[in-house]
Amino acid sequence: MPHDPPYLLDNLPVTFSVDDVMRHMRMSPQDADLRRGVERVVEIARAVARPRALYAVRYVEQREGDRLCIGGMWFESRVLRINLGEVQRVFPYVATCGRELEEAPLPADDFMAPYVMDAVKMAALGAAAGQLFDHLRARFGLGETTKLSPGRLDDWPLPAQAPLFELLGDVEGQLGVRLSDSFLMFPVKSVSGLLFPTEASFESCRLCPREACPNRHAEYDEAAVREYGLA
Ligand code: SF4
Structure with a gap:
């Protein structure tokens, strides 16, 4: 079955600020010395940054137990199957901070600059992903x-990145994001997944036992793990 081509959002405004970057570094915005160093790197970054995103509209075509055929690609995940319910239309996506930030020149006299740039990439990625999700909710x-993203849970491991990328066509050519043989994305500050409408929102972190994760959004919930049949 022919599919609509993916949509590229390559004109996303560069919205991250010095405060955003300092927050990512867990620094006080009042620390004047550190702030000057961050401002210098943010200025360099803002001149070159091109955060962008790619998404497609695809449909669930078959369901077999915990296996789902979406846009001609098979995925196996109980968490995905339960959360999708009877939903038919899904939006595979990849968003990235962009390669430009990987290649930006840094001040040689500032040993903190690489760490600041890492936080800039996080802020740029957060802004790109946020704008992508706002766009999808408004447009549709x-x-x-x-x-849901491959690799977050054992139930839907990282190799599912391969069919997910297939749903989006030439991701490297369009977006500059390369998928390695071990299914990691480069630039590293990229996110991928499936977005779809649900009655209640779901957080993978509830089913993830990883301790001391700095990115945790929700408490680990043993009852939910049992409900999903993952215990
Ligand atoms: S707790 Fe951390 S590793 Fe686990 S799903 Fe959440 S963000 Fe990912």
Whole structure:
């Protein structure tokens, strides 16, 4: 079955600020010395940054137990199957801070500059992903949505990146994001997944036992792990 081509959002405004970057570094915005160093790197970054995103509209075509055929690609995940319910339309996506930030020249006299640039990339990625999700909700009139990403849970491991990228066509050519043989994305500051409408939002962190994760969004929930049949 022919599919609509993916949509590229390559004109995303560069919205990250010095405060955003300092927050990512867990620094006080009042620290004047550190702030000067961050401002210098943010200025360099803002001149070259091109955060962008790619998404497609695809449909669930078959369901077999915990296996789902979406846009001609098979995925196996109980968490995905349960959260999708009877939903038919899904939005595979990749968003990235962009290669330009990987290649930006840094001040040689500032040993903190690489760490600051790392936080800039996080802020740029957060801004790109946020704008992508806002765009999808506005364009397709979505209410509550859920996002699931390969590799977050053992239930949907990283190799699912391969069919996910297939749904988006030439991701490297269009977006500059390369998928390695071990299914990692480069630039590293990229995110991928499926977004779809749901009645109740879902956070993978509830089913993830990883301790001391700095990116945790929700408490680990043993009852939910049992409900999903993952215990
Ligand atoms: S707790 Fe951390 S590793 Fe686990 S799903 Fe959440 S963000 Fe990912």
